[in-house]
Amino acid sequence: MEDERKLLWEPSEAWIKDANITQFIEFVNSNYGKTIKGGKDIYKFSVENIEDFWEAMWKFSDIIASKPYDKVVEDLSVFPGTKWFPGSELNFAENLLKYNDNQLAFIFQGETKVSKQITYSELNKLVARLAKSLKEIGITANDRIVSYIPNLIETPTSMLA
Known part of the structure; x- marks a missing residue:
C-alpha cells in the first residue's frame, strides 16, 4: 500500500547543515568514532550506547557544572528511578x-x-x-x-x- 500523504515541508540544505541535530551528529562522529548519517542512526546510537549518547549530549550542550558527574547513569535497570549524572551539581539559571x-x-x-x-x-x-x-x-x-x-x-x- 502506497503512502499518499502529501509532504508539507522539506528543509533546505542550508537549514539541514545549520540544524542542531546535524551539529550533534558531527560531534558524536568526531568524538566517538561513529559514522552516523541521520535520524535513524542517531536513534540507534542512543538506545544501543546509552551512556555514550548522554555523555555526548552533556558535552555538546556545554553544560556548566559546579561539580562534575561521577558517572553518566546509575543502574539503568531501575526505571523509573534511574539516576542521571549522579554527583553533578549545576545551576539551572546559570x-x-x-x-x-x-x-x-x-x-x-x-x-x-x-x-x-x-x-x-x-x-x-x-x-x-x-x-x-x-x-x-x-x-x-x-x-x-x-x-x-x-x-x-x-x-x-x-x-x-
Missing part, C-alpha cells in the same frame, strides 16, 4: 541564561492561540529585573517561594529569577 543574544529563548502558544516569543537578551533583562525586585522585598538565597501560575513565558522567567 545554564539557561548563559546566552544573551537575539536568538529565541522561549516560544509560547496559549490555549486561546495567543502567542508570544522572547529572546535570550530579553529573558536576561526580565530575570534580572525580577531578581532585583525579589531582593528588594527581602527574599534571599534558600528562601522558598511558592506560586500557582499557568504555563506562560513568565513562569520560567520567575523560576530563573
Whole structure:
C-alpha cells in the first residue's frame, strides 16, 4: 500500500547543515568514532550506547557544572528511578541564561492561540529585573517561594529569577 500523504515541508540544505541535530551528529562522529548519517542512526546510537549518547549530549550542550558527574547513569535497570549524572551539581539559571543574544529563548502558544516569543537578551533583562525586585522585598538565597501560575513565558522567567 502506497503512502499518499502529501509532504508539507522539506528543509533546505542550508537549514539541514545549520540544524542542531546535524551539529550533534558531527560531534558524536568526531568524538566517538561513529559514522552516523541521520535520524535513524542517531536513534540507534542512543538506545544501543546509552551512556555514550548522554555523555555526548552533556558535552555538546556545554553544560556548566559546579561539580562534575561521577558517572553518566546509575543502574539503568531501575526505571523509573534511574539516576542521571549522579554527583553533578549545576545551576539551572546559570545554564539557561548563559546566552544573551537575539536568538529565541522561549516560544509560547496559549490555549486561546495567543502567542508570544522572547529572546535570550530579553529573558536576561526580565530575570534580572525580577531578581532585583525579589531582593528588594527581602527574599534571599534558600528562601522558598511558592506560586500557582499557568504555563506562560513568565513562569520560567520567575523560576530563573
